[in-house]
Amino acid sequence: MELPDELVGEVKIRAAITGRTVKDLVAELLREGLGMTGPTPFESRAASAFVEIGEGGLPVIRCAPNAPAKRTSVEGLLALEQQSQTEEDLKRAGIPL
8 A cells, every 4th residue: 555655754753652563553543534443542642742743844743851852862863763764765675674
């Protein structure tokens, strides 16, 4: 299934914030959208309060006061993002890590 990049990005952000896999989150959102079930007990609706859309239309993530991201430099966060994107690209291309 191919989805628009902005949806994939939003799902990845929400999955990371809630500590879930993208697969589990997408399955749950589809079930909810299709009216198959209500929210599961594991789901953290409060986590969505950490994500908002900034003035430029980009997502802004507010971290909990004790979140590791609060102690990580911008350079460190960018390096983690780059590493994650590289690993995802390699996986999609079928290249072992």
